[in-house]
Amino acid sequence: MARSLLTVPLLVTVALAALAWGVLGPAAAFAFVALALLEIAMAADSSVPMAGIAGRLHSPARRLFLSLGIVAGVLAMRLLLPPAAVAVGDATDPAQAVTEAVVAPGAFSAHLQEVRPALAAFGASFIWLVFAEYLFNTDRASRRSWLGRLEARLAAVARPRVWSLVTATAGVALTSVLVGVDTAWAPAAVVPVAVGGVAGVTAYLVSKRVAAWALGSGSALRSWRVHAHASTVVFERGLVVFMLFEILDGVYSLSGSGTSGVDGLGALGQAAVGAAAIGVGALFLARLTSRLDQAAGLQRLRYLKAGAAYVLGVLAVLLWTSLLVPVPGVLVGWFGTVVIGSALASSLPWRAWVRRSRARRAAPRSA
Template identity: 80%
Template sequence: MATRSLLTLPLVLTLSAAAVAWVVLGPAAALAFAALALLEIAMAADSSVPMAGIAGRLHSPARRLFLSLGIVAGVLAMRLALPPAAVAVGGVTDPASAVDEAVFAPGSFTAHLAEVRPALAAFGAAFIWLVFAEYLFNTDRLSRRSWLGGLEARLARVARPRVWALVTAVAGVLVTTSLVGADDGWAVTTVLPVALGGVAGTGAYLGSKRVAAWSLRGLGGTDTGSVATGGSWRVHTYASTVVFERGLVVFMLFEILDGVYSLSGSGLLGGDGLGALEQAAVAVAAIGVGAVFLARLTSRLDQAAGLQRLRYLKAGAAYVLGVLAVLLWTSLLVPVPGIVVAWFGSVVIGLALATSLPWRAWARRLRRRRVTAG
């Protein structure tokens, strides 16, 4: 599939939705939608590598479901449903009021989301660190080349890797909670949300893995590389656990670290004179375009075996998660600059891509051509 065909559907959707927004809501809404859609497409480009890694852990028909409906539905659900759910679970308001505020009063909702942000950040940091630790400690015992040298290779061979993953996550929760407590005089209202958030994040990860292991046992598999090809609904249950993992990562990266909530239009819609429902519709449409592009780009990477040909790309994607977890823990102590959040994923993935390319082989071919020409 060429790049042109890869972009055809997302661009058609973007242009069509922009035209509708122009006719129904005016040129300002159309321009705001286009800006948001481009932002979502750029975000999708960063997320496609980890998503392709997830797809590689599945077999048909679960892979087909994941690459088509699963990614789009998962991204939309996590980006749109998790913030109101977090506000409701945090006790700031009831579920109905949280949804109502998210749509009709995004400014007020953003303030309520900020109230539960410490618990959310602690939850996300613990959960995402454990996902990263799967790679760091090579819990599936896969054969691979180390990207960062000897230390990474040694960590990939440790005995009882799942225990190491859990120990490091718990250590992160304890250290962060202690530092937050010391910084605020051990106020219960400050320390308790961080501690409970970290415990909940660890528990959510373990629960997700338990569901995945149960699904695999029902399929006759014992690890993520041996999912059966049958049509059992357990395959789809397993796929849903990995969709949940990546959806949570996307939410934490773009909603919590940079303090932006999707339905507020990332600050691009506030001055356009649009009503709350109109802002929400434009933002949801942009998120949908990004989700479609993510699904198609992930499918392209999977079909082209991009993660096998570019051997360090999966490592780069894993380290993006590790850095994100550390940034989330750090953000509980000091503000994290938006520029760091905006660029760290692209930089890490770029370095992984650059080191994966066969520079030496290309140089040898060039030398041979020069010798032949001479």
């Protein structure tokens, strides 16, 4: 089953590598393979939180999310959000920002760096609120705490949604103050961080409002509501993946950072190679998430969902931290793997395996 799920992504990867070799040359093919491998590695981490979201969707929305939603959402967020951020931040024409991203990656990279504080603040507050859903157990789901009594107490607080908003607002306010102190309260530095943080909270509330409306019953627009609910999930996960790749670890964006320096590869070639690698990563992410959902992995491995949630919490904190001090790319590239790996290891039935092993060794003696 796992082989069949990965057959299509593997064939697409090989075909695109061959196409890049034939059209753009071997340097482009090697650059594509390197970027695709990085995208696939990060997709393996992202598939766990994606599966957690899929498990909360009703069947029609789940099928849409696992088939088309993840691929479309990741592609849209990875490819369109950077030009959109530049267009909003610089008050320019969106079409001009997209054109610049493709034909002038150096200038686009500089413009993206200018709006990065607002974008990072936006992502941090939004992602923290997504993490707070687990931390304060807003759904009041029955679960076993992964990190002990403190986690259990936080999951049992009264008014969990209020606590979520309070902690997110505190994060926005604290970061804005620290940035203000660090920059002598320069409006050009403080205002983008504060506005970006408030916008992130607002976007989260709007997304959840749409999701709540979509789950309403007894409507002639039920099919539209299914799509609306799925779209909020796609937006949420697409934003998380975008922030993980683009803002902190500096992996390829349309700015050309992933393929710059490849001999003989122009701006259009760089954009094509990068977009193809992003597409491969999105396809692998969708397939891995579908496999994890079908195998009920989050139910069997009881702490895996907790690990996925804490990945989001750490990502939000790192985004806020990156507004004050540089965050090493190696740290960002591996923290998710460490957290997910720890959750996986603690979920495995080690004691049961030991008991069965002892029982098998003792059986011949008793006989």
